[in-house]
Amino acid sequence: MTFGQKVDFSLTAVTDLPLETITLFIQHTGANAPFSANVPFTQAEDGLVAAEQTLTAQQLGLPPFTTITYWWEVATADGTVIPVPAQTVAYQDDRFNWKQLMAEEGGTAVTIYWTGEELETGGVAHEILRERLPRLKAILPLPSGTLLPIFLYPSSADLRAALRLNGHDWAREHVNPALGVVMVTAVNSKTARDDLSRPLPHELAHFWLYQAAGTHYETIPPWFKEGLAVWLEGDELAAGERVLATAVTQNTTIPLTELCATFPADREALADAQSAALVSFVQVRYGERALADLAAAFAVGEGCETAVSEVLGQSLTEFEANWLTAERPRPAAVQFFRENGLWLLLLLGGFVIMGLLIFRPKML
Secondary structure, eight states: OBTTTEEEEEEEEEOSSOEEEEEEEEEETTOSSOEEEEOOEEEOTTOEEEEEEEEEHHHHTOOTTOEEEEEEEEEETTSOEEEEEEEEEEOOOTTSOOEEEEEEETTEEEEEEEOSSOSHHHHHHHHHHHHHHHHHHHHSOOOTTEEEEEEEESOHHHHHHHHHTTTOOOBTTBOOGGGSSEEEEOOOTTTHHHHHTTHHHHHHHHHHHHHHHGGGGGGSOHHHHHHHHHHHHTOTTTTTHHHHHHHHHTTOOOOHHHHTTOOOGGGHHHHHHHHHHHHHHHHHHHOHHHHHHHHHHHHTTOOHHHHHHHHHSSOHHHHHHHHHHHHSOOOHHHHHHHHHHHHHHHHHHHHHHHHHHHSOOOOO
16 A cells, blocks of 8 residues: 555455455545445466456555555355455555544543654644633533544645545645545644644534534534634634724625535635634624524524524524624714713712702801
């Protein structure tokens, strides 16, 4: 096996029965159905049977770090089919010497892989995971025993090469969660916290949504996918605060009906910021229970309008209007009074008391 290039399969057996066909079946993570191929074979006079098949990673559509399960079926000349027990093999990126940290986090089996000599890199990733995972589990619990493999590549170029060698690529610089693995970049232990603090929770949210939704993942509204991912970062609005504030002030926000279907390619920064603000608004205004109910509704394939109506008790238009009202800046005088009203009332009360003392009637 050569990562990103080829996988060799071979079968050796001894039988006196004349054989008709030998079929190889291959199943891996992310494949909807097994790959199958009739394999040429030789059968010597002494009954020795040999079959070999070489397939490229692209032919199989192999995701990096998947588990390959393969088996053979041998058909004799009289039509009898003899199954050979299945075997499994890990398809690993052997270009690196991976270190490994394994942990169990509330029913989730976590395995973190990283390169280099520093032991701290894996520990930093584990710390971030322990900080963010409970927040995500409260919104969208998964079955106990869910496997969470995390690979920390030493550079973005290395990560992308691992994907492209196997016929995959980034989508908006994110790894397809259907691959069943979280892949991010950590250059070294000194910068690991900065490298991982945002992308690791972000990719974790997409991975988690896919595990919960399965085939319904693609129908989850883009604003909820991206908004939840940024929400998990723990810094919902900071990155896009200015672009969002400008759009709200100028009435140029993206219609929510559009964000229910797609992200406009020419306004991705605003789409990200707006999505994060919408998810944050649901949590603050309606509570985490509502956010969890929305996630559950989308995970079973409910549409954008239906889920919002059922969970929040309002139409999509009303939800968007309420969010915009909360986002719009208040008039300066109103904002000043909201921020300083208590002190103004105390000051006014002081003046009233002083006035009463100064101008109180004199006793005769």
